Amino acid sequence: MPQPRADAVLSAMADTEPTQRDGHIQAIAGKGRMAWQRDSDHNERAPAEGRFARWKQVIGDGLRFHSDEARATEVAVAAQVLDRMLDLGCPNSVRVA
Template structure:
C-alpha cells in the first residue's frame, strides 16, 4: 500500500484492500479481471500467429486481412487448446 493510503487511497490501494477483505477470486469476479486477461491473451496469440501489425495499407484491405486472419487463428487455437475438466 502507498504511504498515504488512509488519507488519499489510490486505485491500487482499493484493490489491495478488497483482495484482503474478500479474497483474490472474488476480487477478480468483481472487477472483471478475468475478461481483461483473456482479451490480452487473445491479442498476444494474434501477434504470435498472424503478426504484430496489419500489412494492408487501406482500411478496406485491413478489414479483409482480419476477416482472413480470424478463422485461421480460431482453427489453430481449436486444434491446440486442451479441454479441462474439474475432478474434485
C-alpha cells in the first residue's frame, strides 16, 4: 500500500467499518510515520513496487505471447533489458536525511 498523504483524513465509516487505509492513518497518527513504516514493512515493499512500476512503464502492462515457453523467454529478455538500463546509469536513490 502506498503511504497515506500527510493530510489524509479518515473515511466517514472509520468508527463502524474502518478500511485498511483508516487503520494505517490511525497508526501513523498514534505512532508517527517512521514507526508506521517500520512496523508495516513499508520500506521493504517500496523497492519492489518501484521495480514493478518501472517494468510496466518500460515493458508494458501484460505479456504478449501465449505459450508458457514463449512467455518465459519474454520475461527473461525484459529482465535483461531492465538490468542493462540500470547498468547504463539509472540513478541510485540515497536517503540523505
